[in-house]
Every structure is written in C-alpha cells, then in structure tokens.
Amino acid sequence: MTVDENPLRIYRATDGRRAMGAILVKRVKGEHGAVELVTGIDPQGRVCGVLLQSQREPESVAQTIKNWLPHFVGRTARSPLSPGDDLPEVASEALATANAIAEGVRSQLTVFSFAEDPAEAEKPVEIAR
C-alpha cells in the first residue's frame, strides 16, 4: 500500500465454490497514530471478529481496545456500532480510538453489504438514540 492511498481491501474466503465470507482491511485515524483494522465477515454480513493489524496506542489504551474488540462479533451493517450503545463503554483515554475503530468497522460492513446486495444496502437504517 502506498502512502497516498487508504484503500479498503476485500478478500473473499471460499470453500471450493461455497462463499465463507470475507476479510476486509482498512486504516483509520487512531488517537496516537493510524490503526489498521482487519475484520472478518460471514456471508450473512455478521462480524466474525476484528483484529488490529497495526497501531501505536500507548500500552493502557492498546489493552483496553484489545479487550473491547470481541464485542463486535455478530454485529451487522444495521447495528448502531456505538460505544455505550450496542458496544460497551470504554475508558475516556481510549474513547477517540474506539470511536474511530467503530466507524471503520461500520464502513467495512456497509461496503460489504453493498457489494453483496446493493438493493438491500440502500434501505434506510433506523438507529435508536
């Protein structure tokens, strides 16, 4: 990846001809440096897992975020994906990075759902506030 681009990469996982899901990679702006997200999504558009491939957060923030990432499992493009809403609250020092990660995962899910079913993805989403 060159420095001038921040592409969203999609790698499709298949078992023979059967679609197993996809792995999406994207960089987002964390509090202390760029964070590279790797998200696994199943064929129904649900998150299987989120990993941070690269980040430069301080140790305490990095640990908080690491413990918080498993809560993304099962979320879809229609989930609010907001700390304190459908995702647990995080310590204030990690909030900016957590919000950036949640936004990043949301954009990955939106792109994935659009790629899978453009008509369904264009329906408005109601987010409870």
Add this chain to the structure above:
Amino acid sequence: MLTLILRNILRRPLRNGLTLAGISVAIAVLICVESFGDGYRSSLRREVEQAGVQIMLVPLGCPYDAAARVLKNNALEASLPFAALETVRNDPGVAVAAPMLIAALPRQNERRVDIWVGLDESSLQLRPWWNVTSGSAWFSSGDEAILGADAAAVEMRAPNDKLSSPETKRQFRVAGILERSGTSDDSAFFVPLATAQEMFAQTGRLTAIAIRLKDPTRTTETIARLQEIRGAQAVTMTEMMGTFTRLVGMVRTWVLSIVAIVVTVSALTVFNTLLAGVVERANEFGLMRAMGASRTQVFGLLVGEALLLTIAGLGVGILLAIVLGPRIEALARIWIPFAPAGNLLAISASAVFRGCPAAVCAGVLAAVYPAWLAARMRPAMGAKSQ
C-alpha cells in the same frame, strides 16, 4: 526498392516478427542499462548536493558505509561522543556542524522500521528542503515531533495530533508536517536531539556530525584536523559519491557484457533469418539477376531488409524500455543498497543515442554474408526455376 524490401519482410510475418521481437528486447535491455548508469549518477549527485554537506564525521568503521547510512537516515551500530561536536565547532575551517542521532525502531507486526532522527537547530542550515506544509517548522518543546510527508500520511497525522512511540513509551504532539522532498527525510520522525538521546538511552552520544566548510578548497587541511578526534573519522561527500559511482560502474560493466551477448544473439537471429531467406529465395535472386539486376542491387536489397528490421526493432525496443523502465527500476531498487531517492532509470535521449549505433551496426553486419551470397547467385538459377 523500399516497396520490394517491405513486401519481402511482410511475406514471412512469423519469422520476421520473431526476429523483430529478439532485436527489440536486446535494444530495450541496452537502453535500460545505459539509462540506469546516468540516472544513478545524477540522483546520487542531486541528493548529496541537496544535503549541502561537504564532510560527514562518523564513528570508526567503514567510512563510506557509515556516511551513506547517515545520508539515508539509517542507524549505525557505533556512536560518537558529544564532545566531538565541540571540537568540530571550534575548528577554524568549519562553517556549520550539525549533530544528529538516528535510531531505527523495528515494528515487527507491520514489517517496517520507524526511523527517528534527533536534530538540533543547526541542521536547518544543511536541509534546504526543510519546509512545512502545515504546522510549525521547529519544535517549541521536547515533546514535539515533526513528521516527513510519507510518515505523516502513513500515520494519518496532522499538526496538533498526538503521536505515540509504544516501544519507547513516549508520546508527542505533532508540531508540523514537512513538504515532500524526495529524500529519505520523507519517511522519518524528527524530534529534538536531547529527546532522541533520552528516548534511545544515548545521552551524550551522536550518530554523526554533518559539516559544511567555510572554504571548500581547504577540505584536506580540515579533514586532517578532524581525523585527530578520537573514535571518529571524516569522509567527504565527493569521496563517498565517487566510491559508490565506481561500485555501480563495475556492476554496469558486468551487466553491459551480458547485454553484449544479448545483442550478439539478436544479430545472429537476423543473420539466421536472412540466410534462411537467401536459401529459400535462391531462384528469385537468380531471376532478378537474369532480368538485369546488378550484384550491388541484390546486395542492397538484403542489407536493406536487415536495416529495416533493425530500425523497426529499435523503435519497439525504445517503447519497451519506456514502458518497462519504471517496473525494472522498482525491482532493481530492492537489490541496490542506499539507492538515491530520485529516478534511477530515466530513459534519456543520450542513452538512446549511445545504444542505437551498436544495435544498427550489429544488424547490418549480420546481413553482410547472406547479402553477399544472394549477390553471387547466377542468373541461370532463375532460368532453372522457370
């Protein structure tokens, strides 16, 4: 005559097409090798001149390796004592002495290395490209960092953003982002010298001292004095550039000898094509002679065919070199230590002009024997075929 030559070439499209491909590849390789030498020399000279440094004081070891590493913002295993800076600054021949501490922090997960460079304000006099696109051009406190253009893009940083170095447990505020300079500074993280010394437990140590002289004609005397500093050695940028250019020149000579073989093989392909053509067209040449064509005209016909094939190969070869040049450069960079940042493989007109005569001569020489054979065909050969 030209129509006849063209018709003869087009009569055997596969054979002549393959010959053309062979010539084109040989010419493309020749032009790329010629251009590489030019590009490397000019990029290295530009990088050294841009630095505005005449002498580099480095720790004992291979001086050229050390100077090149420092120029490319690579860390050294040894270091200089801070006291050396005072001695250098007190030297009557030195105009500017800029200390620097360079440290490489490997980031295993990302398979890359963060380069941290500690500077003091004297470095600005030796970095004419030090301009910021945003933020401030110098640090107002020890907890600030200035980022090269690529480093800022990779880390998605802007002035006033936070930046952390988890490995050294340090946090910074981004003071400014540098303009892209085309040098290794683009991917570096700059911090004040004292901060870098503290970060990397190198208090009182330096990686190198970059020096600009008051009078460059007094380089020899100044170097003699600087060599007396214990644990240090001075190397001039001219010496370093000469050594690297000589090394690359040796590699280029070796590659050129391979290219000579490639050109010879392609000339033999032309020879083979024309010779096969002469055997196949023996009756045709005999008929031409019977109809009044002179030996010179038959000879000229064959040489003309070879010349046209070579010129067409030249055109395709130049196009190939232009199209494939950047890809070859990207591959070559992996193997070239301390490759300068500029364009290493700039296809220049002079490189094309240097490469072309050899290729044309080889093509024409390859045609001489088949053409001579064709010119010796007896007119009776034509009558026999009728």
